Every structure is written in structure tokens, then in C-alpha cells.
Amino acid sequence: MLEIRGHAIKYGHNINTDLIIPARYCINIDEEELSRHCMEDLDVDFLEKIEIGDVLIAGENFGCGSSREAAPMAIKGAKLSCVVASSFARIFFRNAINIGLPIFESKEAYESIENGDLIEIFPENNLIKNLTKKEEYKSTSFPPIIREVISKGGMVNFVREKLKQL
């Protein structure tokens, strides 16, 4: 996986899928279209604040609520590079891995990183570097099945290969 580098944009705990992408926009399966309303009910200026490759930082239980895959799709469509959170709600976690949105679990990163900090992430080493503060944080390492899905770029390729073996 490629290295990730971008500025931090930080929110708090329990950011739910209704905040990430309200249901009223979910009758749509286009990432770019969905991204136009990303975080709309949480922060109306969100899209103005971010640049391509920025890193979304959040607290506990990020992505709680509905099963809508539109949530990680909207974040990916907004061209953020990844999400770093203290913890993820389980459906969001799977959805993000499945569609190839990189996610990293690190309580210590959430607690230390501030808005605007320049962040560099080395996924292979579970390492998050804060270049602004000159700090390093570890992210949780994932079990082999999840690493395999990530290495294939998501669940589509995982299943595609599995079907060929049948």
C-alpha cells in the first residue's frame, strides 16, 4: 500500500453515518455525487476546509449507525486519503475495508493530533507520524483475512479471485 500524507481534519466521538452522509442523499450510488454532501449536517464548511489527500481524524465509534456504504464512499469521493479513529463501528469498518478506503485505529493518534497537523502514515508498519509535532503513534494491526482484502484493494477483487478458484 502506498504511503499516505496529508493535513489532519479532526472531529469528536460517535460521528454517525447520518452525519457522514444523510439518508436524503443516499438514493444514489456515485461516490463523487455522494461526496458533495459529506459531513454536511456536522460541518457545513467541511468541503471548503479539506484538500485532496487530507486525513480525517475522529474519536471513538466512528461511523456508528446505519449500514449505508454511502458513508465511506462519500469520504473516498471527497478525496480524503484515509480515516484515523480511536475506534470504528463494525459495519463502517467492514464497508471501508471492502471499498478500499484506508482506515487506521489509534487512540493515541486521536488524542495527540490537532487540526492542520501534517500527518504521514506507513500502513505496512502500522505507523502514524505527526510531522508537525514530531511524534509517532502505533495503529492496531489487522488480522490476516482483513489484510488480504486490503492488499487486493477491496472485497470486489477478493471475491473475483475466489470465484475463479471455484
Next chain:
Amino acid sequence: MGMTISEKILAYHAGKDSVKPDDMIFSKVDLVMSTDITTPLSIEIFKKMGAKNVFNRKNIFLINDHLVPAKDIASAEFCRQMREFAHKYGINHYFEVGRSGICHRFLPEQGFVVPGDLILGADSHTCTYGALGTFAVGIGSTDLAATWALGENWFRVPETIKINFQGKLGKWVCGKDIILYTLSEIGVSGALNQAIEFSGNVITQLSMADRFTICNMAVEAGAKTGIIAPDGTTMKYLEGRAQKDFTPVYSDDNASYFRVLNLNLSKLEPLVAIPPLPSRIKLARDLAHVKIDQVFMGSCTNGSIDDFRAFCSIIKGKKVHPETRLIGIPATQEVLKAMIKEGLAEILLNAGGALGPPTCGPCIGSHMGVLAANEKALSTSNRNFVGRMGHPTSEIYLSSPAVAAATAIRGRICHPEEVI
């Protein structure tokens, strides 16, 4: 070491003698369910996966409930895509509006859900089925497509939290109050990625309707599922209803739990969850100052016939407050028919309420009762997040059907005993 119900069901479907928490396994799935709002994306992904056919067309259930009767052209297209997919792959378990209802209430009611089964559903409230001793988990659209193609998916075996409800319930207390109280005790991430096994003498005395309500909201604590061991009440519910044979599964006496929590409910009173989290509870009687613009009675949490009986027993012969509107939406077609037969539809209509067709209603804020800026709703549904039911400045309070009925009459949050 013994196993919990959840561990046993996962092990059996993975073809293993035993599993333990944190094991990563592939398990076969008995039933895979999705709705009009999650299916179209899965169809696209299914194509990208290069799947030629579905693994087992008989195990796939497609239900119109979120956007029907189609609210706009985009919704109509979503429904059409699901209908065409069902037709293309010979999926007989495709259900139109007028012949179904909310997936989580419709499937158990029709006997498609039985104890011991492993179910995946592309909706977060799939955990509702746990009330029948089923291991049922919510997933997203890509996982759904993968399960259509493979007939199985990967699981991390969750730790289990056991919650024992003890004591004697007060007159106005029901399943909704129990789960709201539980959420306030453990928090909205208190069971993150874990299974919750609900038990204790209170569960034994609860109806299936209340058990569905409790398991429905397990996900609001971040849980992978909520589950209740089958008992006499479960068996009675399944009699003449179950569409297939089943073997009930029970936790071993020496099963290992991550945590055991004993909650005494004897002093519990009707509760309301205030915005923006289902865990932020207050006593209904302490919120009498909160004026309510809209009462929503329904949803996969509280749209059963038992719920409407409780609601209508309070609103009978009374009128909805002039400055409040009432929207009643039964969970399934069968509930609506029973409401008409039992005179409940007439009670609700005579009170000045609107009665909608069985669907998810305004719960996700896209149809059938969306809120305007700064409006306040009291809802029997499961989420009171910012913007969930409409404008981001609108507010949602969650309660039982009894509190909802009293609130509709008074136009402000109200304890049921005030209007009886």
C-alpha cells in the same frame, strides 16, 4: 470451556467443533436479506465481482420498505433495479409494498427466521432477529454482494456480554424502556463489535414484541448482535409459523463471557432518550416542558401489533393535540390488517392521526414525515441523531408507544398515567 449461543451458531456454520472470541472464520449463511435502499449498490458490485449467478437464490430475500411507495423518480429506479435483479436470478423471495412491510418485522412474522440460523442483512437493525435465538448481523452492500456470490462470508467471533435483567416491571414499562436504560448504562459504544446476550427473569416474562424491540437496538450500543435464548414464548411464536425445521441453540453453563451485567429493573419508569444519542435518557415525567410537533408511532423497533395495542389503549376516545401531528405506520401488512380488524385503525384515525402504509416511514428522514427546521419529534424508532429525520436543526426524542400516545394527546412529552 463451553460456548455461548453466538459461538455455537458461528462454529456450526463454519463446520467447526468450537470457536472462541477473535477467531476469524468463514461461515455459511442461512438467509441473506436486503432492502430497496441497499440493494442497487450491491447489484453493481455483484457485476464487478464477475459473479455469473447467485450462490443460492432461495436464501436471498429482497424487501421494499425504505423508499416505498416510491417517493420520487430516483427511488422508483432503485425499486425497479431490485425487481429486475430478482427476476433475472429467479429470486422468489422478492416482496412488494402491500405484500410485506419492514424487513426486520416481516421476516420473523412470516416464519422465515428460526432459532440457530445465521443471517446477514444489509441493514444495521438486522440484529432484531436475535430475539428468536438467531445470530443475525448487519452488513453493507459490498458484503451483501459477496454473500450473494459465495453463500458465505468472513466473521470475527465476537466476545459476548451477558446482561441479566432482574426484578419486577412497573405498569408503564416495556421493552423500549428496558433497552434505553441499558444503553444509558453501557453507552453507545459499550458493546462495540461484541454480542449481547439478554437474559434474566424479566426476559422470560416478556412478549416476543418486546424482545424484538430490545434486540433491535443492540446495535445502538455498537453490538454485532443482540440475542435471546429460545424459551416457551419463542416456541409458541414459532408454532405454525416457522417455514423450516430448526434446532434451538443454548449457551453452555460454563460458557465464557467478556462481562456479565446485572440490571435490576424494579424501579424503572417510562424513559425518553433526548437528542442526539439513544443513550441520553431522562424520565418522561421530567420532560413535560418539551413541546412536540410530530409523534411518529411505528418502525422496526415499535411497529408491532402489540405496540399499536398499547398505543391505542391510551389514545382511545381522545384527540391528538391541535398543535401536534400524529403519524402511525404499522410495521407490516399483517399488523395493518390486524389493526383494522381489532378497531385500532379507527381509534387512531378518530383521534386525528394519519395512518400510513407499512414501511420504515420517517425514521430515516427521507419519506413520510420529514421534519422542518427546528421541529421536534417524539418517535418510537431507534435513532435520534442530528438530521436523522429531516432538517439538521430538528430534534428527535425516543420513547415507548405508551409515552408516544400520551405525548400526542398533550402536545408535549408526557407520562402515560397523566392522560389515563
